[in-house]
Amino acid sequence: MDILSLTAVELAKAIREGKTTAVEATQAVLDEIAAGEDTYHCYVTVEREKALKQAEEVQKKIEAGELTGPLAGVPFAIKDNMCTEGTLTTCSSKILENFIPTFSAEAVLNLEKAGAVILGKTNMDEFAMGSTTETSYYGVTRNPRNPEHVPGGSSGGSAAAVAAQECFAALGSDTGGSIRQPASYCGVVGMKPTYGTVSRYGLIAYGSSLDQIGPLTKDVTDCATVLETITSHDPKDSTSMKREDTDFTSALVADVKGMKIGIPRDYFGEGLDPEVRDAVLAAAEVLKAQGAEVEEFDLSLVDYAIPTYYTIAAAEASSNLERFDGVKYGYRAQDAEDLHTMYKRSRSQGFGPEVKRRIMLGSFVLSSGYYDAYYLKALRVKALIKKAFDEAFAKYDVILGPVAPTTAPKLGSSLADPIKMYLGDIYTISINLAGLPGISVPCGTDSQGLPIGMQLIGDCFKEKTLIRAAYTYEQSVK
Amino acid sequence: MAKQYETVIGLEVHVELATKTKIFCGCSTAFGGRPNTHTCPVCTGMPGSLPVLNKQVVEYAVAVGLATNCTITQYCKFDRKNYFYPDNPQNYQISQLYLPICRNGSVEIEVAGEDGSTYTKPVRIHEIHMEEDAGKLVHDDWEDCTLVDYNRSGVPLIEIVSEPDMRSAEEVIAYLEKLRLLIQYLGASDCKLQEGSMRADVNLSVREVGAEKFGTRTEMKNLNSFKAIARAIQGERERQIDLLEAGKEVIQETRRWDDNKEYSYAMRSKEDAQDYRYFPDPDLVPVYISDEWLESIRSKQPEFRTEKMKRYKEEYDIPEYDIDIITGSKHLADIFEASVALGSQPKKVSNWLMVETMRLLKEKEMEPEDIRFSPEHLSRLIGLVDGKVINSSVAKEVFQVMFEEDVDPEQYVEEKGLKTVNDEGALRKVVEEVIAANPQSVEDYHNGKEKAIGFLVGQTMKAMKGKADPASVNQMLKELL
């Protein structure tokens, strides 16, 4: 049995059936990490000993019948912006180079309760700001499908770890596409749930009103299973929603008959790589052949999503990142005699260029005299964007489109022009603004062999519809 | 002729609410304690932590708003106020700018005028908002650094912002006393200036009498007693007038009052841009105070001072002056009512509060809010006197101990053997001895000097170590002479 090629759910089943053990699986994946990391660099931190110890404990509980869930014994990777008690958590930033949290994120605790084994912390764009994982202070991550290319970002390390079989599943976070886009680039499944579905407690905030944690997995079944496990109503997060319909795995049904799928014409215009366009439209045809009703429509306002997003996200980030000041934790510049010099040096030396760029922009749009013109204006446009989606979902069950305009770019080709890089988020960003769920499902490769992802977008709380559509597609092209 | 100036004052009053826990986390608000022992990830700004609002904070804020005749903002929100300082762990303070919980209120203040008469005037309240307190900074001279303790970080505050309606230190103090009393009556805070649970920042400007426009104002901080407030107002008024008289301008700035030097210092720094970049906190959801909720808070409002005074006049036979003093402190009024409810005569309770209690408060420089003895113990003490178990001078002695340590008077009297001797035989024996030992006084008495008996009573009391009832002694002396 090739353990590494199993999905998370398959592995857990094999462990339950005694065909392998959590320890054996953990050891196998740690060996793969040891072999692959020189090339891919998916992780900032690997907790070898801890993971093996945790695997032993989990195995005992499985054998004692205390852990019976569908993920018991499965080794996971966690994006490095989620707090893990006792394990270095850096956000891929120098400013947290030595930060060891004293508590774990709620989503991580939920995984651990289900018997998951935590392997380590994955690389990301610094503070989740970027779409290539190249802004990490700890070096770039390479795309396992082609190491000359980026894995996408900001959850690039998590997506790459799944693709490189350096874990069985991973958690990522998505503020403007940071789960879906790297999933698309690395050829794995990635989902951003409805805002408020997974607790943000312990997730180091970038844009609080947009951030959501979600799964990166090998297939749709794993995705639904992981999402079901990490979802909870958390009284520690005021924006956490009380939901009844979180039995996501019940939607793993290959049937889209009568499902209404809308294809926004605005997502297929200028800037979209023809190979990506063809692959996504071909995927729509597959669903149509399975009985879905597919039609084109005009979503509108697509061009306004990026400026709206960058105003809101930068403003929130400028405030969220104020706490990194060298006083309570993290990097402190030495030799500063007075307080303000200490602040300035710690932050200037501790943050990288992309983070500084967004903090500067965010501070500016909130500053006296500009708040109304920039920040409030963006919040008003956000309301319009939400309304446009409400209108679309009055007609369609699912919106189908590309995840990103292109496949994974080459390393080093993106950072020079920030705006051009931001434009790459055009299909993912408005979903965060409207709080909607979105899933990225692999739908082929381009002529260079790089993966292409299609994005399915659902109305709020309609993850199950997305899972059903994604599962139907996946089964149809198997 | 020299120009006449008018002082224009508005106040920003911060009040620490009497909740058990902090505004956004389950840490205790207890005062004191070893540094950082009342902290958690939320109130120390740990990465990944999130705030959740304490419901009691909203209830207290609304109660204060209702008591100060404010309009309650039924849909209100929290905003972040961004500024870097180490006592502020997130480097933003969660506060309310755009939709504060209360607006447009007013309180009536009563002020003693210069001619001795009193006048009343309204002071308008612009708004009341909820926010979190900052931590404490301690200067370490030894290592020339600053130490930070977050025990107070996240303690709930309300900030009461007045309109610039006050014109003198007397009006300011009358306004503060009015607020303090209202809030103490509500139980929303103990409002102690010295301990910082009530703090006032003074916004002050001067203008020529008759001028329509306000002058440029300054904001003064670090005022922790009524005396300091009065001195700071005087000092700042003079400083501003001197500037204007010298043809200079007053600069709008924040100043720190040094009460020892009786001077204020500008707190300016090029690093303080005073641009707080307020925006709605995305981590907190809006608060909606429904009509029902508002009504339930309104229905729980206590009897305030004016109503209480009226009721006391109707129910108790005590002087108006006593009523004024007793209702001037919620704590005093509570002790009074509880003691009366335990069966003590109102007049007697009032006497203890007005005479001995006031004397000891003054002697020990304490506030009525600091009184520690319980109404049960006061009632028992009164009962001991009524039952002639102790006489009034012993009672005063016992009261002093009770005031200091809240001892049970019955137990204390028993333990110390202070009971009046009611054994007639024993008393007769002592009286006979006193008569025998003071023939001159006896003679004086027989010669019509009534005062002489007073001396003999005193001698008897002394011999009895105070444990006799003076009336009984008097009676027995007359009998035996």
Place this chain on the structure above:
Amino acid sequence: MEISMANVISDETIEYVGILAKLELSDEEKEAAKKDMGRMLDYIDKLGELDTTGVEPMSHVFPVQNVFREDVVTNGDESEQTLANAPGEKDNMFVVPRTFD
């Protein structure tokens, strides 16, 4: 080729934003920041094309309100955890450069 920008960011603005954000930029970084911010603002100005009269600013996507905690103490002495990552510690407190003059 010089890119023309509608939003020209002055040295003073960059200086001022640096004070707000507590960032100390090198001359080179300042020049880059001026250019980047100007371009971003040009891009954000696109929102001006939309008529948003009468549209309420949307902070939260869902109309959730009144999420509260009860006033009950749940935390004990966590000072050890609070100070676990402190760059400087003395007497159970965080040490920072002096704040008073």
